[in-house]
Amino acid sequence: MRGHIRKRGNSWVIVAYLGRDPQTGKRRYQWQSVKGNKKQAEKELTALLTRLENGIYIKPTKMTVEEYLEQWLQDYVSSNVRPRTREDYTSKVRLHIIPELGRVGLTELQPSHIQAFYRKKLESGRIDGKGGLSARTVLHLHRILSESLEHAMRWGYVGRNVARLVDPPRAIHKEMQTLNADEVHKLLDAFKGTIYYPITYLAIHTGLRRSELLGLRWRDVDLDMATLSVVQVLLTLNGGIVHFQEPKTHKSRRQVSLAPSVALELRKHKEDQQINYMMTGNQLTPDSLVFSHSDGAPILPSAVSHNFVKIARHIGLVGVRFHDLRHTHATLLLKDGIHPKVVQERLGHSNISMTLDTYSHVTPDMQRSAAQALEKVLSRERPFQGAN
Template identity: 30%
Template sequence: MLEEEHGCWYFALSAGSLDGKRIRIRHGGFMLREEAEAALRYLVANAQADLPKVATVGQWLELWLERSTPRLRYTTVLTYRQHLDRYLLPFVGNIVLCDLTPTRLQAAVDELMWRQDLAGCPLAPSTIQRIRATLRSALSAAVRSELLQSNPAKLLQLPSSPRTRTTVWTPALHERWRQTGERPAVAVWSVEGTAQFLGAVRDHRLYALFHLCALRGLRRGEVLGLQWADLDFHGGELRVERQLQQRAGGGLATCPPKSQAGRRTVALDRRTLQVLRTHQARQQSERLASGEGWVDSGFMFTTVRGAPLKPDHITHLFRQLVLSHDLPPIRLHDLRHCAATLAVNAGVDLKVVQQQIGHESLSTTADIYAAVLPATAHQAAESAAALLHGSVKRARQGGSGGLSPAAKARRGLGRLRRKPHH
C-alpha cells in the first residue's frame, strides 16, 4: 500500500513473524512516489526467502545466531547470546529490519551507553565495542541474505577503547584489594607470586599444565589440545598444532590455533622437560589403575581415566586453587601474561617473546605483555640515579678539573688579586 502523508510518501505491508503472527511493516520519509515504489519492490522481492519470517531486528538476530551456532565455538556462542539478551534485543530488537538506518541505530546505541552493567557501573568502552562487533557481524549476514542493502553498524560512532595495560600485583595493591575489592582489569603476579603459586600446587596431578602456562604462556585451549606426539623430549621442543574447544552442545572438539602465528614451536628448558617426564609417569600410573576403563585419547592432560579435560573445568580449578592459597586474584589466561612479562624482564628479545606467545603483531606483545616488574623498575631507577650522581661526584672530586678553561682562568686571576693577610 502506498500513501502520501505530510508531503512525504510511505508504504505499508504485513508479513509473518517467527511466532506465526502477522506484523505490519511501515516505512516512510520518501520525498518522491517513485522512491517509495522502488523500496517497496525491493522489500517484496526479498520476501520470498527469510523476510516472511523476519520482520524486526530482534527476529533476525535470533535467526542469525541459530544458523551460526553449529560452526561457532562454545565461548563465542555464549558471548553472542549475552550480547543479544542484555543489550541488543532490548535496545534495537523492536526496530523493523528494513527501517534500521544509521541514524536510528546510533540513537539506540547512544542510549545503550548509559546502561549499567551487572555491577552497577556504566558500560566500558571496550564492552560497547564488542557489542557493536556482534551486531555488525549479524547485520553483515543480513546484507548477504539481501535483507539489507548496507550495514548501518559500520557507521556507528563509539567512544574509543584504550588498550588495557598489564598491572603487576604488588603488596600495596594486594592490600588495597583486600580492603576495597578494587582490582586491575588485567593483573599478573610478581616473580615471587608466580613461584608461590607453583610451589603450592607442585603436588597436584595437573601441576605440569599450570607450569607450562605460567612459564611458556600457552593459551587454555592450546595446553588442553597438546598431545604426547607434539613433544620432542630429545630436542626440547613442543609443537602447538591445535586447541581444544567446548562446543555449544557441550561436547569437545579440536580446531586450529587462534591465528596462524598460534601454530608454533615452543622451546623448553631442562626443568620443564623434567616436569613433563614426571607428569607422563603419573599418567602411566593412572592408566594402569584404570585398566580397561582407560580412554586412550593421546592428550597430554586428561582426567584420571584418560578423557580430554573440559576448558571450563580447568578455569574453575585454577580459580579454586588461587583462592585456597590466598593469592591475589588473576584469571587463568593471566598466567600467559605472567610468562611473557617474566621473559621480557629476564632480558629475552621481544621478537622471541612474540614467537613464544604466538602473536601475529610485535606491537601487541609490547603493548599488552611487556609490563615492567617492580624490582626491574626500581633497578632501572637506581641505575639512572647512580649514573647522574656519579657524574656529579666526579666533578666535585676533580675540583677545578670539572671546570671549563675559562672558569679555570677566572679562578686563577682571583687568587692572584687576593691580598695577603697582615
C-alpha cells in the first residue's frame, strides 16, 4: 500500500492511497493532519498504512470533537451507564471538555491538544473562576475523555485513542482520618439527641457507605437474627432529586452481621421512629427507610455530611468526614486481629487486595503481631537454646 507525507504550514499531512472506488472508478485517499516534525509524520504514516493493510479503514470525517462527544453521550452514555454516572459524564463533557477541545476536528485531535487542556484546567479550570481544578478532578476528566475516544476507535471514527498517549496528572493521595475508641465515644455522645445519631452509630458499627445507609429499608434489617442486607443505595441527582438504585458491584450487595448491642439500638430507633411517624399521621411499613425525617421523607446525603462535619468540628475533630467512619470501622477491626477477608466482606470491597491496599497503614501492626504469634508457637514447641 502506497502513501506519502507533505508539509502544510506548521504541520504535516500524511496521505495513503486506497485504490480506485469499485463503483465510480475514482481514486480514493485517506489523509490525516499531524503536528510535529517530519519523523513523527513518517511514523504516523507507517501506522496508518499498517491499519489499512489490516483492514482497519477509518472513513474520513469532518466531525468535530464536540459533535462526536454529543453523539457519544446520546448513543452510548444515555443507555449504558447509571443515572448518577450519566449526569456526571454529561456535566464534565459539556462544562470542561467541549469548551476547550470541541472545535478541534475529531481526526485531528493530537496528544498536544489534550496535554495543553490538562495544564489549563490545573491552572484555571474552575467554573467559578477561582483557580484551577485538583489533580484528581483532571484525572477524572482524562478517564472520561479516554473512554469516549475508545468508543470512537471502535466505531471507526479514529484509528487510535490519542488520550492514551498523554500522561494525566497524578492525584495527590490524602491520608485518611480514623478515630480511636475514645474519639468514637466522644463523637457519639455529641450526636445523642439529634436525628443523625442513629445513622452515625450504625456507620461506625457496620462500615456501610453513606449511600448504603440512606438506602436501608426496614425490610432489609432482621433484628431477630441481628443482620442487615445492602440491596439498594440512595443517591441525589442535579436539583436534589432522590434516586434509588442497586449497588454498583456484586460484592457491594451483601449481608452484614450486627452485634447484639447494635441490634438493640436499632430496635429502640425503630420504636422512636414509629412514634414520630404516628405524630405526623404516617405509618411505618417494611418499605419505610431506616433513616428518614418524621414524615418519611429521605434524608439527603449532603445534609448528613454537612451536619456531621459541623458537630465533629465543634468537639475538636477537625477534618473528619462522615466517610471516615467507614475507615474507622475497618481500621479498628484490622488492628484487633480480625481477618482481612472478613473486613473485605463487611465493607463490600470487590477483592481482598483492595482492602489491604486501602488500609496498608495497619499492616505494619499486623506484621508485628504475626511475628510475635509465630515466636509464641515455636517457643512452646522447642525452647530457644542459643548458640553453643
